[in-house]
Amino acid sequence: MTTDDMLLEVRGLKKHFPIRSGFLRRVTGTVKAVDGIDFHIKKGETLGLVGESGCGKSTAGRALLRLHEPTAGEIIFNDPTLGKVDVAKLDRTTMLKLRPNMQIIFQDPFTSLNPRLTVGQIVGEPLEIQHRASGSELIDRVAELLNEVGIRPENMSRYPHAFSGGQRQRIGIARALALNPKLIVCDEPVSALDVSIQAQVLNLLGELQAKYGLAYLFVGHDLSVIEHISDRVAVMYVGYIVEMAKTDKLYFTPKHPYTEALLNAIPKADPRMRTRPIRLQGEVPSPANPPSGCYFHPRCRYAKDICKQERPPLQDIGDEHFVACHFAKELSLVGVQPLNDIKLEMPVKKS
Amino acid sequence: MTNQSTTTTTDDVVRVEDLKVNFYTQLGVVRALNGVSFNIPRGKVLGIVGESGCGKSITGMSIMQLVASAGKTEGGKILFNESAGGNQVNILDYERNSPEMRKIRGNNISMIFQEPMSSLNPCYTISDQIEEAIRLHQTNDNVESRKRAIDVLTKVGMPNPDRIADSFPHELSGGMRQRAMIAMALSCTPTLLIADEPTTALDVTTEASILDLMRELQSEIGTSIMFITHNMGVVAQMCDEVAVMYLGRVVERATVDDIFYEPRHPYTIALLQSIPRLGRTKGRLASIEGSVPDPYSRVSGCPFHPRCPVAIKGVCDTILPEETIVDAAKGHTVRCHLYS
Ligand SMILES: Nc1ncnc2c1ncn2[C@@H]1O[C@H](COP(=O)(O)OP(=O)(O)OP(=O)(O)O)[C@@H](O)[C@H]1O
Ligand SMILES: Nc1ncnc2c1ncn2[C@@H]1O[C@H](COP(=O)(O)OP(=O)(O)O)[C@@H](O)[C@H]1O
Ligand code: SF4
Ligand code: SF4
Ligand SMILES: [Mg+2]
Numbered sequence: 064m065t066t067d068d069m070l071l072e073v074r075g076l077k078k079h080f081p082i083r084s085g086f087l088r089r090v091t092g093t094v095k096a097v098d099g100i101d102f103h104i105k106k107g108e109t110l111g112l113v114g115e116s117g118c119g120k121s122t123a124g125r126a127l128l129r130l131h132e133p134t135a136g137e138i139i140f141n142d143p144t145l146g147k148v149d150v151a152k153l154d155r156t157t158m159l160k161l162r163p164n165m166q167i168i169f170q171d172p173f174t175s176l177n178p179r180l181t182v183g184q185i186v187g188e189p190l191e192i193q194h195r196a197s198g199s200e201l202i203d204r205v206a207e208l209l210n211e212v213g214i215r216p217e218n219m220s221r222y223p224h225a226f227s228g229g230q231r232q233r234i235g236i237a238r239a240l241a242l243n244p245k246l247i248v249c250d251e252p253v254s255a256l257d258v259s260i261q262a263q264v265l266n267l268l269g270e271l272q273a274k275y276g277l278a279y280l281f282v283g284h285d286l287s288v289i290e291h292i293s294d295r296v297a298v299m300y301v302g303y304i305v306e307m308a309k310t311d312k313l314y315f316t317p318k319h320p321y322t323e324a325l326l327n328a329i330p331k332a333d334p335r336m337r338t339r340p341i342r343l344q345g346e347v348p349s350p351a352n353p354p355s356g357c358y359f360h361p362r363c364r365y366a367k368d369i370c371k372q373e374r375p376p377l378q379d380i381g382d383e384h385f386v387a388c389h390f391a392k393e394l395s396l397v398g399v400q401p402l403n404d405i406k407l408e409m410p411v412k413k414s
Numbered sequence: 415m416t417n418q419s420t421t422t423t424t425d426d427v428v429r430v431e432d433l434k435v436n437f438y439t440q441l442g443v444v445r446a447l448n449g450v451s452f453n454i455p456r457g458k459v460l461g462i463v464g465e466s467g468c469g470k471s472i473t474g475m476s477i478m479q480l481v482a483s484a485g486k487t488e489g490g491k492i493l494f495n496e497s498a499g500g501n502q503v504n505i506l507d508y509e510r511n512s513p514e515m516r517k518i519r520g521n522n523i524s525m526i527f528q529e530p531m532s533s534l535n536p537c538y539t540i541s542d543q544i545e546e547a548i549r550l551h552q553t554n555d556n557v558e559s560r561k562r563a564i565d566v567l568t569k570v571g572m573p574n575p576d577r578i579a580d581s582f583p584h585e586l587s588g589g590m591r592q593r594a595m596i597a598m599a600l601s602c603t604p605t606l607l608i609a610d611e612p613t614t615a616l617d618v619t620t621e622a623s624i625l626d627l628m629r630e631l632q633s634e635i636g637t638s639i640m641f642i643t644h645n646m647g648v649v650a651q652m653c654d655e656v657a658v659m660y661l662g663r664v665v666e667r668a669t670v671d672d673i674f675y676e677p678r679h680p681y682t683i684a685l686l687q688s689i690p691r692l693g694r695t696k697g698r699l700a701s702i703e704g705s706v707p708d709p710y711s712r713v714s715g716c717p718f719h720p721r722c723p724v725a726i727k728g729v730c731d732t733i734l735p736e737e738t739i740v741d742a743a744k745g746h747t748v749r750c751h752l753y754s
């Protein structure tokens with residue numbers, strides 16, 4: 064691995080939100096939504112980001128693009144023209160230059176597109192803002208982008224409400240592609256879609272990645288989808304990355320007790336592989352009031368005294384496998400079993 | 415092979431026969447259920463699976479007679495049999511607000527929903543709501559009903575059932591609300607529990623523990639369950655038998671093992687091919703072309719024909735396939751011309 068492969072390096076990223084209450088809206092606490100995370104993404108690869116609702120996945124994704132102002136940390140982006148820059152410290156004008164390289168698509172295809180703009184305007188807007196194209200050139204480029212995502216360009220003058228969920232998600236992808244980005248943050252882009260449409264969109268994302276060398280930060284909660292699409296996966300728990308590794312490593316030989324519990328809970332699409340869940344004690348703690356030491360300790364069945372006192376740092380245990388657990392090297396945890404390989408073929412008419 | 419509408423002679427809690435429900439809206443008629451038939455064997459978990467809009471929820475609501483008033487039931491039967499060998503009644507013979515229907519709803523058949531807040535009353539404590547159900551159908555004694563409410567909260571694995579009993583719904587997390595809903599639904603030990611996507615809004619670890627809980631209670635109490643979901647993983651983990659729906663019809667009905675290992679209907683096969691399989695699929699997924707037609711349109715012939723990769727020209731686009739038995743012993747049926 065040469066450092067030139069590196070597209071994004073994030074160090075110590077934090078995003079805290081103030082909690083305000085009372086008539087004077089005084090700050091009475093902080094939600095530590097993202098609380099010091101480190102990760103990197105190489106050119107053209109997909110890093111999956113998983114974890115339970117509220118663990119800070121979306122906040123992390125948005126902070127990367129400065130849609131949320133980071134509270135602390137470095138976001139080193141390897142820009143093709145500007146070289147390595149810290150996105151967290153950029154002024155507005157430099158940020159505007161860098162923006163085309165980092166895009167985002169959202170979960171909800173029903174609210175993420177402006178209902179008052181036509182599809183052509185939605186997809187063309189970033190090109191206009193960046194003064195990349197106008198007039199007939201703009202229309203040609205928009206048509207090309209729509210073709211790319213499988214929407215007929217004749218539909219350019221229609222409004223988002225005339226499209227299905229899957230089609231709206233394609234329109235969102237076309238818009239994100241408009242400025243030839245290097246990185247797209249995909250925040251649960253298929254979670255709201257039916258399975259047959261989900262497969263179409265996942266395939267599309269795969270094709271575009273191969274064609275344009277795109278890198279994705281793919282946020283999701285469906286662990287089967289994440290496994291399918293990711294080269295590497297990071298697991299978050301209460302604002303913190305607890306484990307990150309190559310996909311197969313993470314799924315087959317997890318090293319963090321929380322990852323083990325998460326993998327065990329996947330509803331496996333195979334009735335001959337039924338599992339009893341590992342029952343976790345209690346609930347996911349609130350990021351406004353996390354426990355001491357390792358945030359997972361109140362629920363961890365391997366916890367010892369040290370876990371209550373010291374927060375384990377995210378450490379490299381070799382071969383790009385990072386774990387934040389005091390006992391990462393000692394514990395032998397259970398990963399997933401591959402599902403049975405069932406041959407499914409379309410039937411033919413017997414006559 | 416012969417064509418036949420419903421198959422088995424087993425002891426069924428519910429047999430739905432050729433159920434038709436239409437919604438009359440300003441934009442036109444939505445044919446939500448186009449002749450749905452299936453049976454729920456006593457003591458089993460039947461999964462109802464399909465993509466959004468295929469009619470899963472309306473099927474469940476029909477059994478409870480809770481379909482919104484714009485929805486008209488225009489044919490079919492819902493035969494309910496409270497106990498083996500007992501008296502069989504057609505639920506559709508009762509007025510939706512008749513005393514008979516109110517007794518069935520809640521006492522014999524309970525329902526839990528995806529969003530527990532929509533069925534828990536925010537103004538009353540959890541215990542108030544469970545006790546109300548118990549007093550309505552079982553006992554008038556306040557001390558006894560309180561005791562039963564705590565019992566059932568304990569049974570669904572609530573930590574601290576006494577404290578939870580006196581909490582309001584908004585004070586609980588999503589997983590705890592869903593447990594409270596299940597407690598309420600089970601407080602009258604119903605013959606049939608209809609669960610409409612009960613875990614779809616939950617995180618995987620919470621989902622897994624709720625599914626585990628439901629399976630445990632099911633084997634303990636013997637309640638039959640109609641489990642509505644769009645998640646094939648949940649079907650595999652939870653159900654004994656499965657009915658796959660497409661556009662308001664059951665297109666395949668089989669044991670859960672057959673659905674995954676011997677699926678016959680092209681839609682079932684395509685659905686299974688389009689989900690990523692843990693530890694297996696890399697690269698492209700086999701996806702189904704196009705999307706589910708909008709609910710106001712009517713598709714001629716087999717409703718799946720515009721998307722079916724093996725459709726037979728001149729047949730599938732004009733003639734509606736009948737339900738055909740492909741394995742009588744296992745009660746495996748399919749609606750597809752390839753098997754007729
Ligand atoms: N604007 C905000 N103000 C205050 N708190 C916020 C804000 N945005 C997010 N949070 C809190 O930060 C935490 C992380 O939220 P985030 O949306 O990143 O979670 P997530 O992992 O994306 O969850 P989900 O899977 O539900 O999308 C949550 O506790 C959330 O309530
Ligand atoms: N109140 C209603 N008015 C009009 N159409 C409805 C109404 N409720 C449901 N439908 C329609 O009936 C069909 C089946 O709906 P539903 O049973 O809720 O689907 P599912 O639960 O499988 O997602 C859909 O086409 C839906 O749009
Ligand atoms: S550090 Fe301790 S509590 Fe945390 S995951 Fe490891 S063993 Fe469990
Ligand atoms: S009847 Fe024809 S169109 Fe319908 S599923 Fe069978 S082969 Fe496909
Ligand atoms: Mg989110």
Ligand SMILES: [Mg+2]
Pocket residue numbers: 470471472
């Ligand atoms: Mg529904």
